[in-house]
Amino acid sequence: xxxxxxxxxxxxxxxxxxxxxxxxxxxxxxxxxxxxxxxxxxxxxxxxxxxxxxxxxxxxxxxxxxxxxxxxxxxxxxxxxxxxxxxxxxxxxxxxxxxxxxxxxxxxxxxxxxxxxxxxxxxxxxxxxxxxxxxxxxxxxxxxxxxxxxxxxxxxxxxxxxxxxxxxxxxxxxxxxxxxxxxxxxxxxxxxxxxxxxxxxxxxxxxxxxxxxxxxxxxxxxxxxxxxxxxxxxxxxxxxxxxxxxxxxxxxxxxxxxxxxxxxxxxxxxxxxxxxxxxxxxxxxxxxxxxxxxxxxxxxxxxxxxxxxxxxxxxxxxxxxxxxxx
Amino acid sequence: xxxxxxxxxxxxxxxxxxxxxxxxxxxxxxxxxxxxxxxxxxxxxxxxxxxxxxxxxxxxxxxxxxxxxxxxxxxxxxxxxxxxxxxxxxxxxxxxxxxxxxxxxxxxxxxxxxxxxxxxxxxxxxxxxxxxxxxxxxxxxxxxxxxxxxxxxxxxxxxxxxxxxxxxxxxxxxxxxxxxxxxxxxxxxxxxxxxxxxxxxxxxxxxxxxxxxxxxxxxxxxxxxxxxxxxxxxxxxxxxxxxxxxxxxxxxxxxxxxxxxxxxxx
Numbered sequence: 001x002x003x004x005x006x007x008x009x010x011x012x013x014x015x016x017x018x019x020x021x022x023x024x025x026x027x028x029x030x031x032x033x034x035x036x037x038x039x040x041x042x043x044x045x046x047x048x049x050x051x052x053x054x055x056x057x058x059x060x061x062x063x064x065x066x067x068x069x070x071x072x073x074x075x076x077x078x079x080x081x082x083x084x085x086x087x088x089x090x091x092x093x094x095x096x097x098x099x100x101x102x103x104x105x106x107x108x109x110x111x112x113x114x115x116x117x118x119x120x121x122x123x124x125x126x127x128x129x130x131x132x133x134x135x136x137x138x139x140x141x142x143x144x145x146x147x148x149x150x151x152x153x154x155x156x157x158x159x160x161x162x163x164x165x166x167x168x169x170x171x172x173x174x175x176x177x178x179x180x181x182x183x184x185x186x187x188x189x190x191x192x193x194x195x196x197x198x199x200x201x202x203x204x205x206x207x208x209x210x211x212x213x214x215x216x217x218x219x220x221x222x223x224x225x226x227x228x229x230x231x232x233x234x235x236x237x238x239x240x241x242x243x244x245x246x247x248x249x250x251x252x253x254x255x256x257x258x259x260x261x262x263x264x265x266x267x268x269x270x271x272x273x274x275x276x277x278x279x280x281x282x283x284x285x286x287x288x289x290x291x292x293x294x295x296x297x298x299x300x301x302x303x304x305x306x307x308x309x310x311x312x313x314x315x316x317x318x319x320x321x322x323x324x325x326x
Numbered sequence: 327x328x329x330x331x332x333x334x335x336x337x338x339x340x341x342x343x344x345x346x347x348x349x350x351x352x353x354x355x356x357x358x359x360x361x362x363x364x365x366x367x368x369x370x371x372x373x374x375x376x377x378x379x380x381x382x383x384x385x386x387x388x389x390x391x392x393x394x395x396x397x398x399x400x401x402x403x404x405x406x407x408x409x410x411x412x413x414x415x416x417x418x419x420x421x422x423x424x425x426x427x428x429x430x431x432x433x434x435x436x437x438x439x440x441x442x443x444x445x446x447x448x449x450x451x452x453x454x455x456x457x458x459x460x461x462x463x464x465x466x467x468x469x470x471x472x473x474x475x476x477x478x479x480x481x482x483x484x485x486x487x488x489x490x491x492x493x494x495x496x497x498x499x500x501x502x503x504x505x506x507x508x509x510x511x512x513x514x515x516x517x518x519x520x521x522x523x524x525x526x527x528x529x530x531x532x533x534x535x536x537x538x539x540x541x542x543x544x545x546x547x548x549x550x551x552x553x554x555x556x557x558x559x560x561x562x563x564x565x566x567x568x569x570x571x572x573x574x575x576x577x578x579x580x581x582x583x584x585x586x587x588x589x590x591x592x
Contacts, residue, residue, distance in 0.1 A: 009333045048386060048413075048425030057447050061429045065398060068432040091447050162340035169343045195357070209357070219357065222350025285358065298358045 004147065004155035005162075012125070012159055021121045022170050028117070029109070029178040036105060037182050052096045060087050079290050085203035086196060086288055093193065095210070101187025102180035103213050107220065109175050114224045115281040116260055118171065119231040123252045125163050126235035128245040129156050130320070135243060139325055149321045153240075157313070160236055164228045168221055192216040196288025203288065216286070223282045226302070230276065230309040231256070237312040240320050256280075263292040273300070276308040386423035389413065390455035392439060393462045396512065397430035401566030402574045408512075409459065411581030412588075419589065427451050435465045436492035443499050452503045459584065461512045462496070463489055467534055468570075474518065474527075482530055490537050497545050509548045510584060513538060515557035517570045549587065553580055 012018065047054055063084050067077060090097045098104050130153075133139040142152060176185070190213045197204040211219075231252075238248040259277025272278055273293040279301040284291065291297075391397045391409045399407020406414070409428055416424045429448060431438070439462050442448055452458070466489040467473060473482065500509065513535040518527045531554065539550040556579050557564055557572075564576035572580065 005337065006330070006333050009337055010330075013333065013336065047427070048423055049388075053447060054425070054427060054451070057429070057451065058427065061431060065430075065432050161344060162337060165343035165347055166336070166340045168347055215353070218350040219354040220350075222347050222352070222354050225344075225347035226351050286354070298354070302355070 001151060001155065004151060005158050008129075008155050008159035009162070012163060017125055017128075018163065018166065021124055021167060022174070025121065025171055026174050026178065029174050032109060033105065033179045033182050036108075036179075040100075052098065053091065056087055056091055056097065060084055060091070063087075075290075082198055082203045082288070082290050085205075089196075089203075089205055089208075090193060095191050095193060097193075099187050099190035099213070101184050101190070102176045103187040103217060104190065105179035105183055106172060106175045107192075107213065107217060109179075110171075110217070110220050110224055111283045111287060113171075114220075114227055114283050115263075116256060118168070118224055118228050119256050119280065120253070121167055121171075122164055122228045122232045123235045123249060123256070125167070126160050126232040127239050127248040127252060129160060129236060130239040131243055131245045131248055134325075135245065143325055150317055153317055153320045157233075157236060157316075160232050161229060164232050165225065168225045168228060171224075172217075172221060188212065188214040194219075194286050194288075198288060198290045220283050220286060223286070227280055227282055227305065230305045231280070233309040233312045233316075234276065237316045240316045240323075270294075274304060276305055279304050386425050387416065387457065388455050389416070389424060389426045389457045389459065390451055390507075391426065391428040391430055392443070392458065392460045393430045394434040394439075394465055395430070395432040395571060396461040396464065397428065397459065398432055399577060400432055401568065401571030402577045404574050406574075406577065408572075408577040408580040408584065411578055412459070412584050415581065415585040416588070419585075427455070430461070433465055433470070434462070436462050436489045436496065440492045440495050440499070443496060449503050452500055452507075455504060455507045457588070458500065458504075458507050458509045459512070460496075460509060462493065463534065463538060464514055466492075467514065467530070477523075477526070486534060486537060489534075490541050493538060493541050494544070497542065497548065501545055505546075507547070509542075509545070510551050510587065511538065511542055511548065512551045512580065512584075513553050515553045515561075517557070517561065517565060519558065519561050551583060551587065553583070556580065556583065 043055055044050055047058060049055075063080050066072065067080055067084075072080075087097070098108075130139075133142065143149065191210045192213050193208050193210055194216060195208040197207060234255075235248065235252050238251055239245070242248040242251070255277050259275070259280055262272060262275070262278050263281060270293060273296050278292055279296070281292075282298070282301050282305075285298040285301070389409075389412075395401075397407065397409055399405060399410060402410070404410070409426065409430075413424055413426050416422075429442070429451070431442070434442070443452065466485050467482070469485075473485075497509070500507075514531050516524070516528050516531045518524060521527075535550075535552065535554060542548040542550050557576065564572055564579065566573040566576070
């Protein structure tokens with residue numbers, strides 16, 4: 001078995017897809033670091049101070065003024081109210097929600113990429129694990145060996161999990177190194193408040209806890225890893241089902257993008273919460289934003305994603321072991 | 327060609343990473359679903375450290391703006407409001423660093439401002455301010471237009487009394503935290519001066535301004551800045567399309583007045 005996995009890894013590394021993914025991420029990190037640095041500089045110029053309390057308080061007031069506008073939707077109003085309550089909570093406890101430094105940048109970046117960027121990167125790897133062998137015809141060579149089909153597929157799946165772990169690591173490493181050039185490398189021990197619960201459109205702070213930032217990052221990366229595995233598994237299923245890599249990627253891409261759009265507009269369509277794409281923004285439970293649909297919790301999203309992944313995995317094996325290969 | 331060693335190293339490394347991320351995931355699940363995390367107790371803010379912080383920034387001129395939509399700048403297409411224009415002027419006029427803190431909220435009435443300035447962090451900002459600009463009362467009087475629709479002198483007298491009380495509270499509260507900063511209070515103008523019945527509305531506003539100025543006179547370093555005259559003659563030229571808030575030019579002339587006062591004061 002382990003040799004089969006080695007064989008798959010050899011193929012994966014040979015294809016240089018990981019390298020491409022790494023380069024894409026490195027470029028994006030640089031772009032976002034620059035954008036963030038600009039934003040900080042602009043705020044400093046506008047307010048004329050570097051005191052984070054000033055900035056935070058100003059943000060709260062600005063949001064309050066937006067609330068006053070009659071043209072905003074109820075959902076958006078609720079989101080803003082929750083944000084205000086949270087910022088006020090940070091202010092009342094004298095904790096800076098954005099301690100300057102690379103770890104803070106990383107925290108913001110992982111929260112923003114878990115829904116689309118990371119799944120896309122993982123999809124690039126996963127979508128062609130099986131289908132490329134089919135289109136190239138190498139699958140026949142593989143299947144003529146005296147090895148059971150499910151073992152071959154399993155070795156591919158293990159490789160996928162390893163690759164996902166590696167991508168998440170590279171993501172963290174690059175983010176830390178690149179943003180640290182601008183923001184400095186400190187801030188692992190900065191306190192972060194987590195455990196906000198959003199209930200009935202209100203922010204509940206009864207169960208909050210303070211953790212050091214490294215622990216928060218570990219949790220966020222754990223969740224990002226989980227989401228990536230789920231997306232990887234679904235792409236893997238498509239790779240088994242669809243002969244063409246491009247078609248598999250296209251389907252997955254459509255699903256992922258529809259997820260980001262749906263999250264913004266489905267609050268009235270309750271059944272949508274059982275779709276996997278609506279549950280991908282899973283780190284938002286750590287930060288305590290209002291979920292896209294009332295009643296979604298971390299446990300709920302993890303369960304839904306696990307079910308999707310389990311079904312996809314079962315189907316992949318079921319189909320692959322029975323499929324005609326020609 | 328990829329070497330066997332590299333493949334093995336990659337596999338081992340990635341396997342370790344998988345376990346690592348899995349631990350992260352477990353930690354999250356434990357924290358959220360098992361809720362074994364210690365529940366946080368709000369930290370008492372250390373007064374000492376706060377005062378230190380406000381002391382550091384003494385080389386900058388800290389401007390604090392409080393009040394309603396006028397201070398916020400509603401109606402100004404450049405988004406600045408008189409506060410923004412004032413800050414621009416101050417920054418141009420000297421090399422000194424100017425910091426601005428605009429805590430005004432659209433539609434705020436005096437009772438709401440009285441509540442706002444009791445927040446711990448607003449009080450902290452008041453402590454650090456060198457200059458406070460303030461507009462309040464417009465919403466107490468006009469009540470989003472209601473006052474004009476059902477014009478009732480007795481009701482207005484009631485509004486004014488309550489407002490003066492709040493204003494007194496606000497000023498004494500500010501003075502409690504900051505004895506030094508000069509407070510500039512901008513009076514009301516009459517946006518309805520071109521409409522019928524302007525004699526009555528102007529009279530009401532003059533009385534309102536008079537009472538406000540009287541209240542301000544009880545406190546040191548307070549300046550009542552009239553705006554009534556600015557909008558008296560060409561009101562339409564200076565009003566935004568809602569016929570209530572100033573437009574960009576209206577804010578400009580308000581800021582000019584403040585700037586000239588400030589240049590004299592410094």
